[in-house]
Amino acid sequence: MAPPSRNYNSTASPSVVDRLSLVSGHLAGRNQTNISNLSAVNQSRTMSSQPPHPTLLIPGPIEFDDAVLKAMSHYSESHVGPAFVSTFGDVLSMLRKLFQTSDPASQPFVLSGSGTLGWDLVASNLVEAGENVLVLGSGYFSDGFADCLKVYGANVDEIKAAPGSRPQLPEIEKALKEKKYKVLTVTHVDTSTGVLSELKNLSALVQKVSPETLVIVDGVCSVASEEIAFDDWKLDGVVTASQKAIGCPAGLSVSMFSGKAIKALESRKTPPASYFASMKNWLPIMRNYEAKKPSYFATPSPQLVHALHEALTQILQKPLAERFSKHKEVSDKIKQRISALGLKQVAGESADQAHGMTAIYLPENVKGTDLLPILAKKGVVFAGGIHKEIATKYIRFGHMGASILQPERGDVEKALTALEEGLAECGYKKP
Known part of the structure; x- marks a missing residue:
């Protein structure tokens, strides 16, 4: 026990x-x-x-910012037309800079949806029913991530901290040594408590004790206000949303996944447990958009993508x-x-x-x-x-x-x- x-x-x-x-x-x-x-x-x-x-x-x-809102008022255009495809491609390239990854095997995704859609991306694509997931609990939103994983059949263990604190490395190490976990999730900033979880040392611990485990970060309330060094810290996934520190109106699920996570997706024994949230459906679309090639699976929001383009442009000016x-x-x-x-x-x-x-x-x-x-x-x-x-x-x-x-x-x-x-x-x- x-x-x-x-x-x-x-x-x-x-x-x-x-x-x-x-x-x-x-x-x-x-x-x-x-x-x-x-x-x-x-x-x-x-x-x-x-x-x-x-x-x-x-x-x-x-x-x-005014310019972000103005960008959202862009006239209607085809979501597979060359102008929009170019804009979307630039957005995906800029996300690589925001997340601080230069690894060509990593992949950004921008989907219509809220930050919660990021949970579904992880739960339906990177975990198969019956596989073990360790959730580090620091508040309301880490609880929600655990709930989502359970919906897709994951076997979820939680290390829950008292309100205002976070799980500590020794107890995390003990858990990783006792059971093999496909995924570990951590909420970088739990919006319910303002608790900031440390990522660099956490990821180093996982690499040492259980290197096959994917390190997945809920960065909804942290991306663009807290440092996230995707490559240097060997993170496998960060999911976030447009409406917080990125500074774009709500409506876009934004995420980055490592080559290791993509390999886990591609080696599944069963198909992803979602249709719209299937990374197998979206992966070729995102790759094509980033290469400035028109592609289609489901209709994006051109206006929101233009707003995100402006927000990211501003962020990367400094x-x-x-x-x-x-x-x-x-x-x-x-x-x-x-x-x-x-x-x-x-x-x-x-x-x-x-x-x-x-x-x-x-x-x-x-x-x-x-x-x-x-x-x-x-x-x-x-x-x-x-x-x-x-x-x-x-x-x-x-x-x-x-x-x-x-x-x-x-x-x-x-x-x-x-x-x-x-x-x-x-x-x-x-x-």
């Missing part, structure tokens, strides 16, 4: 009803301001051509290291202000704290259902908590992309001021 600290649990994931309930509670706090207040709400956005609106500072979708450093710099300042207010973070250890969001414990006498509407009236939208064990005890502040890299917008200072004033209106007095 596994020791208590390891906390394997194949049945503890929240049910669909539980998950819906948590999300509905999160949404309940996201009241928008009345239309009559919007001009005052948007005073800090004078440089933007966007209509006045509350500043969206949840952990995705984020605020978008060194990635500079982008990651800026997110860390602003995140550190935000966390210092949070601490100065006498508040604690869900992720208690600094090494476990994400740089694109902060999950903040509320004072005992303050309820999120009271505070979030007050913030909304001040023109700032934060998110409620969704971790099943602590959902009512905290709120979440997303700070990534344009809100960080364009300080002239004033988004961060506006949010921190609103938070301090809102807490005071709820009766909180900082120490």
Whole structure:
């Protein structure tokens, strides 16, 4: 029997009803301001051509750059026409730079869908029914990944950490030595807690103890705000979405898989357990698009792909290291202000704290259902908590992309001021 600290649990994931309930509670706090207040709400956005609106500072979708939104208004065009094929090909090439891979055997995918589609890609293509998967649990979204894998028949073990922490290398090593796993999954930043998982040493451990195991990363809330060195860290898959730090409207599932993962796909004994999410169906399409050759399996969204092209172009105009450093710099300042207010973070250890969001414990006498509407009236939208064990005890502040890299917008200072004033209106007095 596994020791208590390891906390394997194949049945503890929240049910669909539980998950819906948590999300509905999160949404309940996201009241928008009345239309009559919007001009005052948007005073800090004078440089933007966007209509006045509350500043969206949840952990995705984020605020978008004007040029990205303009790119999305591209006129209608054929998804197999030469102009669009060229644009899509450039997007796939730029993704290689974003993920930091130069290995020609690796393959980027861009599919119409949400970040959750990435889970299906992994579960239906890289794992066959009855194969073992080790899920490192750090919150609501790692639980969701485990649920998805089970749907496709995987034999899932979870190492679940307490809220605000992550599984540690010794317990992961012990698990890898006890059983052969086809795949290990880790949520780089769990959006429910703001917990950042370390990837470099984790992957090195897997290479040492169980080199045949595929290392798959849920990077939905980390790609483009946290460093991911795909080749250097020997990662086998990273799945993400367009609407977070990449800075493109929601609707695209974005992923990168290694040559090792592609070989695992091609050596399956059974066909992929999905049709739309079949990487065997999409692999030749992606390869053709990247080679600037028209191809078709299912219709992409040209407008979203144009927006993604603009977002990636902006990201790659400067060194990635500079982008990651800026997110860390602003995140550190935000966390210092949070601490100065006498508040604690869900992720208690600094090494476990994400740089694109902060999950903040509320004072005992303050309820999120009271505070979030007050913030909304001040023109700032934060998110409620969704971790099943602590959902009512905290709120979440997303700070990534344009809100960080364009300080002239004033988004961060506006949010921190609103938070301090809102807490005071709820009766909180900082120490």
